[in-house]
Amino acid sequence: MSNEKVLEQLKKQHEDEQVFYHTCWQNGCWDAACIVKSRVKDGKIVAFEPDNSINKGAGREDVGDEGFNQGLIQARPCTMGHAWKDEMYSPQRIIYPMKRVGGKGFGNGHFERISWDEALDTIAEKIKEVIDLYGPYSIIHTQYSFFTSSSFPLGPYIKAGVACWGDHSTSGHTAGEKFHLGYDLVKAMFPTEDEPNPCVGYEAPDLFNSNLIVLWAHNPLVGWFGQVSYYMKLAKEKGIPIIVIDPVYTMSAEVLADQWIPIRPGTDLAMMLAVAQVLFEEDLYDHEYVAENVEPEGFAKFRNYVMGGEDGEVKSPEWAEPITAVPAETIREFARLYAKSKPVHLQYHYGAAKRHCGEYSASMAMLLQSMTGNLTIPGGCETGCTLVTPSRLPIPQADFQKAPPEYTAPVCLNNNKWAEAVLLREDYEEGKITEDEYRRAIGCPPESPLPNIQMFVFENNWLNNIHHVNKRLEAAAKVHFSWGFGWHMNQPTAQWMDIVLPGPVHMFETTDNYLLNSQRFVSAPGGMRNYFVYSQKAVDPPGEVRAREWVYTQLANRLGVGDKYNPLLKDVPWEKWDETIDDLYRQAYEEWANDEYGMLADLGIEPKPWEEFLKEPVVRVPIEEPYHAFKNVL
Numbered sequence: 001m002s003n004e005k006v007l008e009q010l011k012k013q014h015e016d017e018q019v020f021y022h023t024c025w026q027n028g029c030w031d032a033a034c035i036v037k038s039r040v041k042d043g044k045i046v047a048f049e050p051d052n053s054i055n056k057g058a059g060r061e062d063v064g065d066e067g068f069n070q071g072l073i074q075a076r077p078c079t080m081g082h083a084w085k086d087e088m089y090s091p092q093r094i095i096y097p098m099k100r101v102g103g104k105g106f107g108n109g110h111f112e113r114i115s116w117d118e119a120l121d122t123i124a125e126k127i128k129e130v131i132d133l134y135g136p137y138s139i140i141h142t143q144y145s146f147f148t149s150s151s152f153p154l155g156p157y158i159k160a161g162v163a164c165w166g167d168h169s170t171s172g173h174t175a176g177e178k179f180h181l182g183y184d185l186v187k188a189m190f191p192t193e194d195e196p197n198p199c200v201g202y203e204a205p206d207l208f209n210s211n212l213i214v215l216w217a218h219n220p221l222v223g224w225f226g227q228v229s230y231y232m233k234l235a236k237e238k239g240i241p242i243i244v245i246d247p248v249y250t251m252s253a254e255v256l257a258d259q260w261i262p263i264r265p266g267t268d269l270a271m272m273l274a275v276a277q278v279l280f281e282e283d284l285y286d287h288e289y290v291a292e293n294v295e296p297e298g299f300a301k302f303r304n305y306v307m308g309g310e311d312g313e314v315k316s317p318e319w320a321e322p323i324t325a326v327p328a329e330t331i332r333e334f335a336r337l338y339a340k341s342k343p344v345h346l347q348y349h350y351g352a353a354k355r356h357c358g359e360y361s362a363s364m365a366m367l368l369q370s371m372t373g374n375l376t377i378p379g380g381c382e383t384g385c386t387l388v389t390p391s392r393l394p395i396p397q398a399d400f401q402k403a404p405p406e407y408t409a410p411v412c413l414n415n416n417k418w419a420e421a422v423l424l425r426e427d428y429e430e431g432k433i434t435e436d437e438y439r440r441a442i443g444c445p446p447e448s449p450l451p452n453i454q455m456f457v458f459e460n461n462w463l464n465n466i467h468h469v470n471k472r473l474e475a476a477a478k479v480h481f482s483w484g485f486g487w488h489m490n491q492p493t494a495q496w497m498d499i500v501l502p503g504p505v506h507m508f509e510t511t512d513n514y515l516l517n518s519q520r521f522v523s524a525p526g527g528m529r530n531y532f533v534y535s536q537k538a539v540d541p542p543g544e545v546r547a548r549e550w551v552y553t554q555l556a557n558r559l560g561v562g563d564k565y566n567p568l569l570k571d572v573p574w575e576k577w578d579e580t581i582d583d584l585y586r587q588a589y590e591e592w593a594n595d596e597y598g599m600l601a602d603l604g605i606e607p608k609p610w611e612e613f614l615k616e617p618v619v620r621v622p623i624e625e626p627y628h629a630f631k632n633v634l
């Protein structure tokens, strides 16, 4: 076939297509906001593509050092980002509200289609009923009732709901949380007046300042923070050596590693202690940095322990070898290279940190970075798993004029203990266990009211993505009433609800905000927050799928708090819903573009008119000097 013919056919194929820009935030990459472009034809998304709002006509690989250093590169979604089309158009998709008839769980009972009115009336009645019967601490909302907060959108106005503490810690204490992540993520996510910018992450170009990158239980090339993983590959191309320590020969080991050190799963702490022992024995640690930044008494105790003063066991590489299956000589050589390569980017990640007691090795990783003076310097790394970095540009904010919250949910349990909260409640009420025992079992602080969880509000497939699944299913079957959003009937969580509402894929099908209250103007992923994108709606949702914010607004109206929850939209019909919200975003953009304080001009941003902006709704600024961990704090 001639070139002309091929071109003609391609043009025909793409005729009448519309292009929209989005972020891919529903996958839960935390504050990730990879840019995804969609092509829409006849009301359906026919393709997802990477962003080309910058460096048009050039591959990302050809941008050159200046563009890489300044973070001025195209954003590419990972494989999960590309997979949304299958999710949206799956034949399994739930597209109508449904109610359970019969028992909960697979094989028990079945679902029947109901109208939105029936679904919303029933849910509103059940919310009132649960509060009347069991009190305000009876409702738990997934997926973000953690970090001492509740994500139940109606809670602040109907004055009900419980908050949970903790996130990944499996050791049952908050300290684990902080050790695991390297910092109190609650503060990092929700800055205070005292610490307005407590960011512990690093910007991707800072990797170029490293002399050595160590990826410990970290496989960044698979579904992780957009551009940062690409910068790891660039760092390799620049000749920065990379060591991967992982029991598995991962894709990152294959593509990035100059050396792969396989290790027996769960023995990372032993290898780290042996590395510290070499640093002490050969006097390779950074005395000046330690004297300035490390608490001396604790450090002396730690040294005593490592050198065998406490238990007679020197934590040498020979001691670690039979535990870790890493040859002593490999550990010793690694320790020497690590000590002499400053700055070292040692990143210790979820693979090891999220296992039982993983916080011990996570905190040990930070201690190693402190001993070698790498924790807080350009090219170093705080080792934890978060990439929270400051935003480089002001971002428009729409004002939905919601009333100030009238209720803050008390922190009643650890977020891994909700099944115990349900299952042990009866034992507590029957006097089989004391209040103190009940509190201890669920992590309820002494000053908090006891929860009596009788309603689950599910906004994710919570029941099978956590440990102790059978216990959780038993608890989910036991509560008074459960409802929430479901995407596919074969998701276990849907099978345990009394009413399942059809879940939107909200990046592409609605104008919803993200669960953590990010609006549709979304800042870039942690690690590269030098741009924002206006995440557009591309297609109408299928069947009777509705925006989640529409659902909560209808419930708020039925519960008598619509004027507080969503005053501007409470009476807006579904047919006008998206255009009304778009208009609020337009107003926010125009106010931002007005640049009252000259901040945009200072950054060299020349805002386009709204309609023009919508054609390619991404605004970027160059990174002059990349952010490194604790830069704003120390």
Ligand code: SF4
Binding pocket: 024, 025, 027, 029, 032, 033, 034, 076, 077, 078, 079, 080, 081, 082, 223, 224, 225, 226
């Ligand atoms: S890295 Fe996360 S946000 Fe980016 S495309 Fe993949 S799943 Fe989406």
